[in-house]
Amino acid sequence: MAFMRSYSKNATSGIAVAEDVKSTFLELQRKKAFRYVVFKIDDKGREVVVDRTGSAAESYEEFLASLPEDDCRYAVYDFDFVTEEGCQKSKIFFFAWSPSISRIRAKMLYATSKDRIRRELDGIHYEIQATDLSEMDIEILRERAH
Numbered sequence: 575m576a577f578m579r580s581y582s583k584n585a586t587s588g589i590a591v592a593e594d595v596k597s598t599f600l601e602l603q604r605k606k607a608f609r610y611v612v613f614k615i616d617d618k619g620r621e622v623v624v625d626r627t628g629s630a631a632e633s634y635e636e637f638l639a640s641l642p643e644d645d646c647r648y649a650v651y652d653f654d655f656v657t658e659e660g661c662q663k664s665k666i667f668f669f670a671w672s673p674s675i676s677r678i679r680a681k682m683l684y685a686t687s688k689d690r691i692r693r694e695l696d697g698i699h700y701e702i703q704a705t706d707l708s709e710m711d712i713e714i715l716r717e718r719a720h
Contacts, residue, residue, distance in 0.1 A: 646684040
């Protein structure tokens with residue numbers, strides 16, 4: 575039995591990305607002004623905006639604590655590490671945070687808007703999609719970065 579699909583393969587949410595999203599990301603990427611940036615879709619569901627930033631001195635645990643337990647977010651995290659050769663390196667991770675207890679409408683909106691924000695943030699090395707904090711363990715970042 576064939577099922578008809580009522581959506582386009584290239585369907586997008588039509589959500590815009592605020593100008594400060596790009597400029598804040600560039601400050602994290604180039605100036606190391608922030609350790610992380612958390613983004614959200616505004617209350618009207620029209621635009622991705624900066625929700626909060628973490629200073630360069632903040633830890634990964636503080637980043638995880640900044641994510642809401644019951645709502646979706648996008649985030650970027652600047653992960654510093656030392657290679658086996660002793661070189662200091664940095665990789666930028668993009669997170670699509672969609673906790674299992676968040677509203678279905680929010681999950682769908684964030685899922686369909688993810689590619690739009692990713693296109694605006696040039697220079698991301700790795701992407702992690704997570705529904706709970708165990709999927710964002712620091713060891714996962716270490717494995718991917720090396």
